Amino acid sequence: xxxxxxxxxxxxxxxxxxxxxxxxxxxxxxxxxxxxxxxxxxxxxxxxxxxxxxxxxxxxxxxxxxxxxxxxxxxxxxxxxxxxxxxxxxxxxxxx
Amino acid sequence: xxxxxxxxxxxxxxxxxxxxxxxxxxxxxxxxxxxxxxxxxxxxxxxxxxxxxxxxxxxxxxxxxxxxxxxxxxxxxxxxxxxxxxxxxxxxxxxxxxxxxxxxxxxxxxxxxxxxxxxxxxxxxxxxxxxxxxxxxxxxxxxxxxxxxxx
Numbered sequence: 001x002x003x004x005x006x007x008x009x010x011x012x013x014x015x016x017x018x019x020x021x022x023x024x025x026x027x028x029x030x031x032x033x034x035x036x037x038x039x040x041x042x043x044x045x046x047x048x049x050x051x052x053x054x055x056x057x058x059x060x061x062x063x064x065x066x067x068x069x070x071x072x073x074x075x076x077x078x079x080x081x082x083x084x085x086x087x088x089x090x091x092x093x094x095x096x
Numbered sequence: 097x098x099x100x101x102x103x104x105x106x107x108x109x110x111x112x113x114x115x116x117x118x119x120x121x122x123x124x125x126x127x128x129x130x131x132x133x134x135x136x137x138x139x140x141x142x143x144x145x146x147x148x149x150x151x152x153x154x155x156x157x158x159x160x161x162x163x164x165x166x167x168x169x170x171x172x173x174x175x176x177x178x179x180x181x182x183x184x185x186x187x188x189x190x191x192x193x194x195x196x197x198x199x200x201x202x203x204x205x206x207x208x209x210x211x212x213x214x215x216x217x218x219x220x221x222x223x224x225x226x227x228x229x230x231x232x233x234x235x236x237x238x239x240x241x242x243x244x245x246x247x
Contacts, residue, residue, distance in 0.1 A: 010163055011164075012164060012165065012211075013162040013199065014154050016208070017154060017160070017214070020212065020219075039164075054149070055149070056148045056149035057151065073188065073189050074156065074190075075218075076154070076218040076219045
């Protein structure tokens with residue numbers, strides 16, 4: 001099971017909406033994922049497999065070894081997130 | 097809680113704002129006058145928007161104004177405002193903003209349920225395109241109330 005975190009500044013609004021969209025995206029992709037929403041402060045001590053956030057917050061979070069960082073500017077578009085997740089996790093190649 | 101009205105306030109706004117801060121201040125007035133949030137809450141909103149590249153514009157043309165409960169939220173409340181004249185929030189690709197959603201929350205189950213319903217609305221392409229078309233307050237209220245009870 002993949003550990004996935006959606007991150008925003010406060011952890012109460014945007015990251016929560018993104019969590020719901022991301023859950024739907026993983027479900028439709030048929031990938032088991034445990035998705036949690038969290039604020040940027042708390043995230044510092046977290047070590048998920050995948051982190052999904054905005055481009056501006058991604059700059060603050062930075063790349064981490066062993067963590068896949070995905071950015072999005074649309075928090076409710078399941079189709080876009082499915083494409084980004086597939087690409088980041090190399091799902092297409094694995095299927096082929 | 098399905099069936100209850102999601103929004104505590106619905107507004108069709110015909111003002112011509114020249115700065116996104118005026119939009120935030122106007123939304124703030126609703127929350128302050130109803131004692132849903134303190135003035136400070138929306139000062140945090142403005143600071144977060146300035147410091148984080150307007151990340152609250154979470155969908156093209158839709159901004160979700162919010163801060164943390166400890167920043168002056170007094171109770172759970174949601175507000176929906178449609179701008180007749182779109183305003184730029186300095187987002188890299190989702191400008192201009194036409195719909196301003198605002199909330200205050202005091203961290204509870206009720207808030208989670210409201211956010212879930214809001215997310216369901218925003219994920220529905222029909223809802224989003226319909227809401228962009230509406231051009232009067234009575235029509236906006238009628239549509240949102242109808243949608244609210246169905247979710």
